[in-house]
Amino acid sequence: MATTSFSKLLSQSPFLCLQIARTTSQILQIHAQLICRALLSDPFVASRLLFAVCELSNPSSVHLTAAYAELIFSQINHPNTFAWNTMIRFHSQPSNPLRALLFFSQMRKNGSFTDNYTYPFVLKACASMPGRREGVVVHGEVVKRGFDEDSFVRNGLISMYCRSGDVQLGRKIFDGYQSRDLVSWNSMIAGYVSCGEIGEAQKLFDAMPDRDAFSWAILIDGCGKKIGDVGRARELFDAMPVRDLVCWNSMIDGYAGLGMMGPARELFEAMPERNVISWSILIDGYVRHGDPKEALDIFQQMLHHGMKPDKVSAVGVISACAQLGTLDQGRWVHLYLKKNRILFDVVVQTALIDMYMKCGSLDLARRLFYSMRKRSVVTWNVMIVGLGANGYGGEAVELFYQMEKEGALMDDLTFLAVLTACAHAGLVTKGWEIFERMRSDFRITPKAEHYGCLVDLLGHAGRLHEARNVIETMPMKPTSTLWGSLLAACRTYRCVDLAEVSVEQLRNLGADDSGVYVLLSNIYAEEGMWDDVWRIRKLMSARGMKKEVGRSVIEVNGRVHEFVNGDVSHLEIFAVLWSLSNNVASV
DNA sequence: ATAGGGTTAG
Helix, strand or coil: CHHHHHHHHHHHCHHHHHHHHHHHCCHHHHHHHHHHCCHHHCHHHHHHHHHHHHHCCCHHHHHHHHHHHHHHHHHCCCCCHHHHHHHHHHHHCCCCHHHHHHHHHHHHHCCCCCCCCHHHHHHHHHHCCCCCHHHHHHHHHHHHHCHHHCHHHHHHHHHHHHHCCCHHHHHHHHHCCCCCCHHHHHHHHHHHHHCCCHHHHHHHHHHCCCCCHHHHHHHHHHHHHHCCCHHHHHHHHHHCCCCCHHHHHHHHHHHHHCCCHHHHHHHHHHCCCCCHHHHHHHHHHHHHCCCHHHHHHHHHHHHHCCCCCCHHHHHHHHHHHHHHCCHHHHHHHHHHHHHCCCCCCHHHHHHHHHHHHHCCCHHHHHHHHHHCCCCCHHHHHHHHHHHHHCCCHHHHHHHHHHHHHHCCCCCHHHHHHHHHHHHHHCCHHHHHHHHHHHHHHHCCCCCHHHHHHHHHHHHHCCCHHHHHHHHHHCCCCCCHHHHHHHHHHHHHCCCHHHHHHHHHHHHHCCCCCHHHHHHHHHHHHHCCCHHHHHHHHHHHHHCCCCCCCCEEEEEECCEEEEEECCCCCCHHHHHHHHHHHHHHHHC
16 A cells, blocks of 8 residues: 555655655654664654645644644654654644744753754744734844844844734834845734724735735725624725635635625625635534524535535534534534544533533533543633533533632632522522632622622522622612613512512613513512503503514424424424423323 | 634523
């Protein structure tokens, strides 16, 4: 087979073999043989191999490639500058800037020479680190070595300063150039875009001597996503002489980000070629703007077109399944990923857990959660939210304590989740306690939403006056949600006085929609206060208020049905409901 | 130098 012929070739001509391997993407299969043949003892061959492996990296196999690269690197006895640079370059891609800096410091400790290929990638790694201390140090070193005359290094400096928030300094370096290349213009424009200064970006764009697809793409993306001005983005898009794939995708994402799925779809259909990213943008747009059914449809179309989904598009479908509660489809995607060896990362796993939770499959969610080696805050949050929502408030709180024990990072959503779980399970004392410790032990300032949870917590337990007290004494202005929450509790515990207070407050906030009055009139009705009921009804019709139509979605045998209140066309489902209610009645 | 991803009460 291919590998055998490679190994024959290998003994005769490793260089030829490398060349072939690079062009046929077989490099990962033959590297083991290369190692076996001790070719790595030749540092030149070794670093060529390393370079080739890194070159073949693509976003969905980056972890695999990283492992291979590290393996090969560890086999090299005396790495040369080229080998070090290759590792730094590889890790300076968004994947792992910290590791890139680590290799850089080891490189110097090792006494290897740094050259003008080293610094641009080190600077790139610095740019994606928080703070800019390392960047400044490297800048100093670059100047001392005289490498700041090199345009690669200079452009690196510009984008490093822009990305770490100091556009002025970036601009100073840019202005200090005698001769600027296209990349320096583009870097500077991208710098302005990334900190929201579109006006300055536009000025440079207009002033530059010539533009390439990058220049246009940067500005289109900036207008679309950064400031939400798709109109301007579209003007630029239409004015472009030659549009590349990235520009199409940026433009489509501009629309999708604002929920303008019509124009997004139109462009998508019109584009000359699409990649996974184009499909992902569309799927994600539908998911995030309330049409998960369409997202599933697009995903099916994607498979039909022979486009292989990657983990990002998978996350899109999984969220769609989560929103719809379509367990079958979700499991199918899970299996698909496994079968096609698409590597799971934390994000995919978290999306899956969320999906299983929202579909009510606690066991599958738990199994996945406990099998994970690494979890992010979001993973924990999803788990706590899911347990709470499925009625396992106690387990949710336990998970919170486990989180604390493991010293896992927490954020404000963690507290929102655990407090909500407490409210659901009626764990008032635990909830209070956690709320109290939030600021002191965890240094997280409660936001309005957290006070909302507290109000919910007290409201669910019938402690309405304490709930009102929380609303009136909290440090920020109460939002309408809080009064709404109190109002809901007033209905459960039949408290007319506080209900009226809440509605009054809601009206002051201009948040008295039809739901508020329906609730109030229900409270009156339950207390037999019919005069008040009629007063509210009249008030509502005078304002032209109507009850909104209820909708829901269900999956039966893999098909998704949408219900609208009053619609009786789903016969088979009504048959099930009917037999269910008969069974319940006969118990 | 440019394009896509996970969590929020009812």
